[in-house]
Amino acid sequence: MLHADPERPARAAIAATPSAARSEIALTGVYEISKILTSASRLETMLANVVNLLASFMQMRHGVIALLNDDGIPDIAVGAGWTEEADDRFHASLPQKAVGQVIVTGMPLVVPNIATHPLFEPGDVAKLSAGTTDVVSFIGVPIRIGQKVVGTLTIDRAHDAQSAQRLDFDVRFLVMVANLIGQTVQLHRVLLRDRERLMTESHRLQKELDEYKPRVPNTAAIAGIVGDSPAIRSLLDKVAVVARSRSPVLLRGESGTGKELFARAIHDLSACAGGPFIKVNCAALPESVLESELFGHEKGAFTGAIQARKGRFELAHGGTLFLDEIGEMSLVFQAKLLRVLQEGEFERVGGTKTIKVAVRLVTATNRNLEDAVSKGEFRADLYYRINVVPVILPPLRDRKSDIPLLSREFLARFNTENGRELELGPGAVEVLTGCCFPGNVRELENCVRRAATLAPGPTLAADDFACRNDQCVSAILWKGRNPQALANTAVSLPAPPAPPAGGGPRPVEAAPPEGHAAHEVDPGLRGGRMSERERLVEAMERAGWVQAKAARLLGLTPRQIGYALKKHGVELKRF
Ligand SMILES: Nc1ncnc2c1ncn2[C@@H]1O[C@H](COP(=O)(O)OP(=O)(O)OP(=O)(O)O)[C@@H](O)[C@H]1O
Incomplete structure (x- = not known):
């Protein structure tokens, strides 16, 4: 007691x-x-x-x-x-x-x-x-x-x-x-009933999925998703099933695995495909801004609110709202979101009128939400609300057979952009498939883009890649780390490695095959061959310039990364 x-x-x-x-x-x-x-x-x-x-x-x-x-x-x-x-x-x-x-x-x-x-x-x-x-x-x-x-x-x-x-x-x-x-x-009590209903729906979908016979063998036809590995094929089958239901979907996977792409695919294949697809990155906005961004505000609600504005929930009415990085939301905001999801209604900031919306919710995170729930950092009731259909996106290193297909697709796009007709040579394919791509498909895309821009042509060769010229920041960052360190981390980012106990020797670092072979998240900004600034910029690049995400990659707090960016005069990119 x-x-x-x-x-x-x-x-x-x-x-x-x-x-x-x-x-x-x-x-x-x-x-x-x-x-x-x-x-x-x-x-x-x-x-x-x-x-x-x-x-x-x-x-x-x-x-x-x-x-x-x-x-x-x-x-x-x-x-x-x-x-x-x-x-x-x-x-x-x-x-x-x-x-x-x-x-x-x-x-x-x-x-x-x-x-x-x-x-x-x-x-x-x-x-x-x-x-x-x-x-x-x-x-x-x-x-x-x-x-x-x-x-x-x-x-x-x-x-x-x-x-x-x-x-x-x-x-x-x-x-x-x-x-x-x-x-x-x-x-x-409403939540309990809701949870039961959601679990029943989740079981129903799982059963439907088990019995599903894919009618679309050409998986590449869905929303620009490229890949033919068994992992991608079964993922696409799952997406085709869940898209038909109105249940919330939680996309999980490391940064750059394609969560946004799949969110869009779910929208495109759903009954509300004709409606809007609205995206909000919950980590990118301070809480006060997030509230008016999601729920809108009335004129005069706060300094600068010179006119009433609809929030993303209202804008997504009849369509899909994609809340990216939901794991980064504060507990206070989680309670606000829960109410809206529960009741389907809300008020604009500074408003009294209750607004009702019909929105299909898709969320994404690369955080280990179960861990966050057990630590009291993420509300269990919200977790059950959004996790009706979890869809896990595997990291690229676990489906390397997709690398040649993806690389050709990206090269074709960059050829069109650059007005060139480069082809992927066997040496290039070997370099690319030998890489672990800690930043997943986004990193592969960037890697091919760089090579496609700088290569003399007409064929992309092994030596056209940055890692072959010691110019790949990611290769330097991950070089010589244990490839097993990232295994089975599709859902959460690996925790920063602890320093060797008792000042003992660091594990032996083997030379990586073809570029950056293996990796483990770096404990922070200090140490290694890269300068602090390079590590910072690299992490920001990989995190799509979302500070909270980059902070996690480096094992820093958002405040620490903000301070480090200022200290090194790193200018923030706005998209
Ligand atoms: N299967 C795929 N086929 C084609 N392009 C892909 C695929 N997966 C990812 N991409 C591309 O990789 C890039 C990163 O994808 P996306 O932004 O969807 O990842 P994400 O998991 O949402 O990343 P983050 O967690 O950092 O927001 C995008 O340019 C996307 O188009």
């Missing part, structure tokens, strides 16, 4: 305080309780925290929050002021007739002396009066969802002249707290 926070001794009990100070304490209490109830914790933990916090605001001997399930059967019960062993017996500790009356009437019940009140059995009196010879009073208030009573909040305390005087105030305070609890319980 949780106990009252010893850090809060200054917070006097409401009943023992002059009236102005009492109101202020009550306000602080409501504020603190609302903070607890909007946290990302489990419902039971939140309620236990609330009842404990209550103990530091109210003069009380015991307090219990007891909930009933949809069928009126006792469900969760948490309490404060009881012994440890009483934890699983809070329902049994309640004076049944008194609580029954609160539930049936839906009205607060105030009993100044439980010993003389007909709703209290001798057993109740004995339990609640244990350890005191004082007169014990009781307050019970209903917890409601709309008109329905779904539980009770009850306290008992030693009855004295002061507490009698402030009874009305205390009852109003408890009613307020019970209302907040009711709203939280409602949201929680």
Whole structure:
């Protein structure tokens, strides 16, 4: 059982305080309780925290929050002021007739002396009066969802002249707290139902996928996606199935694996293909901007809001909203997003009108969300909401057979751009397929672009590639690292390697075959053969100039990378 926070001794009990100070304490209490109830914790933990916090605001001997399930059967019960062993017996500790009356009437019940009140059995009196010879009073208030009573909040305390005087105030305070609890319980129940529905949908889609017979053997026909490896083929089959449903899709994979491309493919193959496809990179915008970017704002909502503006949710109405880098969203913003996803409605910043939208949501991340959930950095309820259909994009090193196809495709594009007719020679194919491309397809594309621009022609040869001339920053960065280090990291970026323990020797570094053969994320900006600035620029390039992403690649915080960029005078590219 949780106990009252010893850090809060200054917070006097409401009943023992002059009236102005009492109101202020009550306000602080409501504020603190609302903070607890909007946290990302489990419902039971939140309620236990609330009842404990209550103990530091109210003069009380015991307090219990007891909930009933949809069928009126006792469900969760948490309490404060009881012994440890009483934890699983809070329902049994309640004076049944008194609580029954609160539930049936839906009205607060105030009993100044439980010993003389007909709703209290001798057993109740004995339990609640244990350890005191004082007169014990009781307050019970209903917890409601709309008109329905779904539980009770009850306290008992030693009855004295002061507490009698402030009874009305205390009852109003408890009613307020019970209302907040009711709203939280409602949201929680909606989420539970929602999660069940989403899981059923997820199973249905998985079954459909298992039975799916691809009708489109030429996978390259989908939205410019190039690749013929078994991994890409099965991915495209999955995309064809999930695109038909309206369920949220979560795309996972390292940077540059094609998440945005696949998001677009899902949109193009879906029933809302005729609608807009709107993209937002959640890592690229500060939280205040993200809010008005997603939900829009009314004129005058903040300095500079000279006219009303639609947000991306509104712009995506009837189409797809692609939220990239969703793993980078703050917990506060996650709560806001959850509400919109849950209810399909929101208000513009500074607005009061509720706006409803029909939007298919596709999200993407290269973060290990499970880990983030377990660390409390990502809301579990939002995770279930967006992760109905997870689609994992394998890194390029795990589907090297796609490299020649992709390279030819990119070369053809650059030939058109450059007005050239370069061809890919066997030596070039060998260099490219020997590379691990830590930046995945994006890096391959950049590599071919550079060679296609500088090569004398008419055939691209091995020596036309930057890595053969010690000019490939990525090759230098990854050179000699263990190729296994990136294995099985399709979902999350590998953690920065720990420095060798006890100052022992670093692992032996083998020379990489054909360019940058193998890799491991560098621990930061220091060390290695590249200068700090080169590492910074390289990471920014690989991260598409999104600072938060580059920070992660280098094992730095966003603040540290911001400082480093400033220090090295690296000008930010805007796209
Ligand atoms: N299978 C593919 N076929 C053709 N082009 C691809 C493929 N996969 C990725 N690309 C290209 O690689 C580049 C990077 O892809 P994209 O931006 O979709 O990656 P991403 O996973 O969203 O990256 P990030 O996480 O950094 O945002 C784009 O130019 C995209 O067109």
